[in-house]
Amino acid sequence: xxxxxxxxxxxxxxxxxxxxxxxxxxxxxxxxxxxxxxxxxxxxxxxxxxxxxxxxxxxxxxxxxxxxxxxxxxxxxxxxxxxxxxxxxxxxxxxxxxxxxxxxxxxxxxxxxxxxxxxxxxxxxxxxxxxxxxxxxxxxxxxxxxxxxxxxxxxxxxxxxxxxxxxxxxxxxxxxxxxxxxxxxxxxxxxxxxxxxxxxxxxxxxxxxxxxxxxxxxxxxxxxxxxxxxxxxxxxxxxxxxxxxxxxxxxxxxxxxxxxxxxxxxxxx
Amino acid sequence: xxxxxxxxxxxxxxxxxxxxxxxxxxxxxxxxxxxxxxxxxxxxxxxxxxxxxxxxxxxxxxxxxxxxxxxxxxxxxxxxxxxxxxxxxxxxxxxxxxxxxxxxxxxxxxxxxxxxxxxxxxxxxxxxxxxxxxxxxxxxxxxxxxxxxxxxxxxxxxxxxxxxxxxxxxxxxxxxxxxxxxxxxxxxxxxxxxxxxxxxxxxxxxxxxxxxxxxxxxxxxxxxxxxxxxxxxxxxxxxxxxxxxxxxxxxxxxxxxxxxxxxxxxxxx
Numbered sequence: 097x098x099x100x101x102x103x104x105x106x107x108x109x110x111x112x113x114x115x116x117x118x119x120x121x122x123x124x125x126x127x128x129x130x131x132x133x134x135x136x137x138x139x140x141x142x143x144x145x146x147x148x149x150x151x152x153x154x155x156x157x158x159x160x161x162x163x164x165x166x167x168x169x170x171x172x173x174x175x176x177x178x179x180x181x182x183x184x185x186x187x188x189x190x191x192x193x194x195x196x197x198x199x200x201x202x203x204x205x206x207x208x209x210x211x212x213x214x215x216x217x218x219x220x221x222x223x224x225x226x227x228x229x230x231x232x233x234x235x236x237x238x239x240x241x242x243x244x245x246x247x248x249x250x251x252x253x254x255x256x257x258x259x260x261x262x263x264x265x266x267x268x269x270x271x272x273x274x275x276x277x278x279x280x281x282x283x284x285x286x287x288x289x290x291x292x293x294x295x296x297x298x299x300x301x302x303x304x305x306x307x308x309x310x311x312x313x314x315x316x317x318x319x320x321x322x323x324x325x326x327x328x329x330x331x332x333x334x335x336x337x338x339x340x341x342x343x344x345x346x347x348x349x350x351x352x353x354x355x356x357x358x359x360x361x362x363x364x365x
Numbered sequence: 366x367x368x369x370x371x372x373x374x375x376x377x378x379x380x381x382x383x384x385x386x387x388x389x390x391x392x393x394x395x396x397x398x399x400x401x402x403x404x405x406x407x408x409x410x411x412x413x414x415x416x417x418x419x420x421x422x423x424x425x426x427x428x429x430x431x432x433x434x435x436x437x438x439x440x441x442x443x444x445x446x447x448x449x450x451x452x453x454x455x456x457x458x459x460x461x462x463x464x465x466x467x468x469x470x471x472x473x474x475x476x477x478x479x480x481x482x483x484x485x486x487x488x489x490x491x492x493x494x495x496x497x498x499x500x501x502x503x504x505x506x507x508x509x510x511x512x513x514x515x516x517x518x519x520x521x522x523x524x525x526x527x528x529x530x531x532x533x534x535x536x537x538x539x540x541x542x543x544x545x546x547x548x549x550x551x552x553x554x555x556x557x558x559x560x561x562x563x564x565x566x567x568x569x570x571x572x573x574x575x576x577x578x579x580x581x582x583x584x585x586x587x588x589x590x591x592x593x594x595x596x597x598x599x600x601x602x603x604x605x606x607x608x609x610x611x612x613x614x615x616x617x618x619x620x621x622x623x624x625x626x627x628x629x630x631x632x633x634x
Contacts, residue, residue: 118468158464158471164479165438172434192464194488195427196514199387202427210433219463219488221509223516240490245465247492250538251531256523262531269519 097186097214097234099277099302103326105184106151110362112327113354114152114188114304116334117142117174118159123339125346135163136170138346140177142338145351149358152186152330153178154304175211186330188238188304189213197225204229217282217304220266224273231278241266241294244284244307267297276300283322285313285331291321302328309336315357319364327365333357366455366483366503368546368571372595374453375420379631381596382623383421383457383573385603386411386443387428392608394615404432405439407615409446411607414620418627421455421599422447423573444480455599457507457573458482466494473498486551486573489535493542500547510535510563513553513576536566545569552591554582554600560590571597578605584626588633596634602626 106112117139121129124138131137143153160171178185193203193216207216207230215236218227230237242252242263252263260268270279276298283294285307294303303322307313308331315331322329333354341349375381386408390398393407400406412422429440447454462472462485476485476499484505487496499506511521511532521532529537539548545567552563554576563572572591576582577600584600591598602623610618 120471156464156468156471158462158468158475161475162471162479164475165434165441168437169434190464192488192491193427193461195425195459195461196512196516199425199427202389202425202431206427206430206433210431219461219490221488221490221520222461222512222514223519223521225514225516227516243465243491245491245494247465247494247496250492251490251534252492254523254525254531254534257526257528259526262520262523265520265523 099326102151102186102302105186106327107365109149109151109358110365111149111151111358112329112331112361112365113150113357114154114330114332115142115146115150115337115354116190116306116332117153117155117338118334119338120159121163125342125344127344133170133173135160135167136173139170139174141347142350143178143182145347146337146354147182147185149351149354150185152188154188154190154332156190172211175213179212187212187214189216192217192219192240194219194222194226196222197229200226200229204232208232208235215280220270227270228273231274236278236280237274238280238282238304239266239270241281242283242287242290244286244311244313248284264293264297267294271298276302280304282306284311285315285318286311288314288317289321291318295322295324299324300328302330304330304332306332309333315360323364331361368595371420371455371571374455375596376634378418378420378627379634380418380420380627381598381600381630381634382419382626383423383599383601384411384415384419384606384623385459385575385601386422386424386607387603388424388607389428390432394611394613396613402439402442404429404436405442408439408443410616411619412447412451414616415606415623416451416454418620418623419454421457423457423459423601425459441480444482448481456481456483458485461486461488461509463488463491463495465491466498469495469498473501477501477504484549489539496539497542500543505547505549506543507549507551507573508535508539510550511552511556511559513555513580513582517553533562533566536563540567545571549573551575553580554584554587555580557583557586558590560587564591564593568593569597571599574598574600578602584629592633600630
């Protein structure tokens with residue numbers, strides 16, 4: 097998918113919501129839990145209910161890997177289901193991968209060829225050759241810049257001798273590796289005004305923004321400091337939508353929750 | 366496995382060799398390639414041939430994930446085979462994982478419970494809460510410090526205002542999260558004398574050292590600057606052993622290659 101196509105989908109839907117498919121078998125409604133392919137069945141219902149209100153889906157691979165081979169089969173089913181039924185959706189593998197060049201190439205094959213993801217989150221610590229294999233025409237590396245968790249303070253904010261913080265160095269240096277057509281950045285919703293500092297370095301790129309809802313970030317602040325002329329934001333919500341209700345009405349509750357976020361978003365588009 | 370047990374295995378075997386099971390279906394001998402579970406059959410032969418000469422095995426998960434669900438099944442078979450037949454071996458998931466706390470916990474379940482690995486490589490960029498879920502009694506987080514690739518220069522060597530380089534900050538700060546009984550560090554063999562700087566901060570920890578062989582690092586330098594009183598090194602070799610020969614004699618050739626490295630190592634133990 098190109099940046100222009102993504103922006104057009106966002107405009108048409110009036111939504112830059114990304115639904116995080118962090119599906120935990122222990123948290124899905126009890127009546128589903130013991131059925132066959134329970135995680136996929138749950139995802140399918142969530143996708144059908146929320147697709148009108150979002151522009152992207154983001155399964156976090158950890159949740160599927162923790163269920164072993166069976167979990168990964170259901171991840172593949174989920175990606176294939178979105179592709180077949182909602183081809184306008186942008187599908188992100190939240191995987192935080194990154195290894196030496198020939199190994200990152202193997203991860204890229206897993207994510208883009210075994211499963212037909214559009215994008216993958218990548219950790220920057222190992223530098224250029226660990227990131228480049230994830231850049232392909234129409235496919236995106238989403239580099240961790242400033243994450244939403246407490247541990248983001250441990251290294252990402254470290255200033256070098258010239259006053260440049262590590263997340264800023266990641267943003268700046270990675271401009272040599274790709275561009276706004278094949279790279280995005282993770283910036284946590286909890287980072288508030290730091291979005292303005294991010295935008296000084298990368299005015300045009302899309303940002304993937306986790307951390308509203310359960311983690312406490314504010315959508316309004318993200319928009320105020322982070323939005324650009326082509327939206328430039330994909331704001332993720334996971335638990336608040338997936339587990340809005342634990343009865344047989346879970347999908348309707350998820351739709352209502354996603355619609356609420358979409359209506360908020362529509363005001364700014 | 367405890368640090369003492371690992372050291373005793375190393376002493377008994379006179380080897381601190383770790384065999385990297387980066388098995389690429391395109392590189393295994395042709396006569397094996399079309400059989401059932403070809404990757405597992407290849408691994409099994411390599412393990413049987415090299416077990417007398419090494420102290421650890423390290424499958425890189427990218428190689429298995431790139432073959433989809435079928436690849437991951439063969440990874441599980443491989444880990445189970447080592448566990449059952451060579452219980453003294455230390456088994457490392459080379460996965461470079463790391464995510465917010467509740468997600469890292471999911472990865473830890475995948476690696477320690479779905480498959481019975483002893484250790485996992487972890488990327489430090491997201492800080493403390495992304496690393497801690499991998500620390501369990503008898504289980505090890507192996508944190509990336511100074512990697513063997515060219516991209517290691519991009520961020521890991523960045524000096525802060527006090528002259529501390531990022532890899533040194535990772536070493537120092539992570540001392541608050543765990544100790545030499547549940548943490549190790551990745552330091553690439555290509556880093557030569559920087560091993561001495563690493564040892565100033567973490568004299569007692571084990572280091573996982575990739576990058577001899579194909580990547581050009583020197584075993585002698587690693588030993589000179591990196592070894593401590595309890596060895597403190599697991600030196601990895603992958604391609605040089607796995608693909609020593611492409612005929613039906615591949616396993617004997619792998620054994621000969623591993624024995625050669627072991628004989629070199631024995632001199633220093």
